[in-house]
Amino acid sequence: MPYTYEYPRPSVTVDCVVFGFDDKEPDLKVLLIQRAAEPFKDCWALPGGFVDMDEPVETAALRELEEETGLTDVFLEQLYTFGNPNRDPRGRVISVAYYALIAPADKQIAAASDAQNVHWFSVNQLPPLAFDHHLILETGLQRIRGKVSYQPIGFELLPEKFPLSGLQKLYETILETPLDKRNFRKKILNMGILKELDEFQQDVSHRAARLYRFDKAKYEQMVKEGFYFELKEQRTRETKRKK
């Protein structure tokens, strides 16, 4: 027991809420691992683990994500820090939560390390979760619901090339509201942040849709010039203003 301190110290962990989008269902998914060790052995949980003493916290999140699921090169942002004294039966554990967005093409995932199993779950059909992971996940959901409307993070959930209908489905899924096709296309195309490609969908049993790519460089250029991304929930005239 070599590590001794004058005052007691908490352990610090990271946990990752990994979101993925499945446009077949269509459904927002979360990546969970099945714990191989106590506590909560066999229970589903968010991927995560202890922060090493010499690594930045975000690095720990990326490392644990790769160790437990094989994922690399993900979009990752800090979500919230959970530190209630009783959230972990092993003692005082403060967890810095991150959320990640990954494109389905990257979805080759592999159970490893502390995990005996890794699996995508629909956010609407979640198993019981270890610790306070349900709270963390819910916090992550709120975050991306709030954030997709005014930052173009949704593209992180799509493959590099996607049809407009795929983007629309994504927004409809996250915002839980139907959008008008013509208005959606008009608005997103007018923004000028999509690059129209000369490629089309393959292997579909109907007319193939044109593919687009998110033009990140142009977007950042426009932001500098005062552009303000905004793609809100479309409400009907009735619900818009009551009374």
Next chain:
Amino acid sequence: MPYTYEYPRPSVTVDCVVFGFDDKEPDLKVLLIQRAAEPFKDCWALPGGFVDMDEPVETAALRELEEETGLTDVFLEQLYTFGNPNRDPRGRVISVAYYALIAPADKQIAAASDAQNVHWFSVNQLPPLAFDHHLILETGLQRIRGKVSYQPIGFELLPEKFPLSGLQKLYETILETPLDKRNFRKKILNMGILKELDEFQQDVSHRAARLYRFDKAKYEQMVKEGFYFELKEQRTRETKRKK
């Protein structure tokens, strides 16, 4: 040295970015303390300190704030967690930062505990700060700039009763942009979240303005019914869409 662990553990602290608004200058202010102990003795810093083992992190933030500045009953939200390995010369210290908004009427502050001095600084005239507190403060600034536009947190910076011009000055200060008086009044009054009082400014050397109060209960009621607060930067027609 009674506390021994199998693995090394970081220390965990909290830091608070306390914002106040001065409508005389008008200026956005931050409350800083002058450190009484090493490291960074005599240097200005954000109020904060170590998290006790049996208290929630947010409780620690509130406790440290009271201990060092005498402030209680503040609006407080978690900001971000800073955990780079070298941010503190004493070793690995991970800090959970919060930001607080307080009304000027509450501004009776008192140096205490670890602080030899407490002082309001304009965010535009900051002294050198201890640790990475400059980064934390900057992060807090960005947060409230982003947040005032779509959540009515600005009222936390005003006294309970305020004139419309005070609210407008607040928004102009935080957003760093001039707003049109008539449009501002029209918009905020139409929202219906302000209660018109039968009281007026006192001791002003010109016509006294009517005072208003933020009707929080009504606002929350309206949010439930789908109301969406939004008070954006007003841009001119020219800058709005280029080309």
Next chain:
DNA sequence: TTGGCTAAGTGTATTGCGTACACCGTTATT
């Protein structure tokens, strides 16, 4: 008391954007 200063308070015309809404075209399948 009067004149001057400061800030409060108020209305309208224009325009751009969000919204609602329906049909034809293309491709693959049987």
Next chain:
DNA sequence: AATAACGGTGTACGCAATACACTTAGCCAA
């Protein structure tokens, strides 16, 4: 050849954002 599935397109309407200037109220000082 017919069907099924989705792709792709235009317009009219109404509201809300914007631009813009003068009068009134109250205090103060000469």
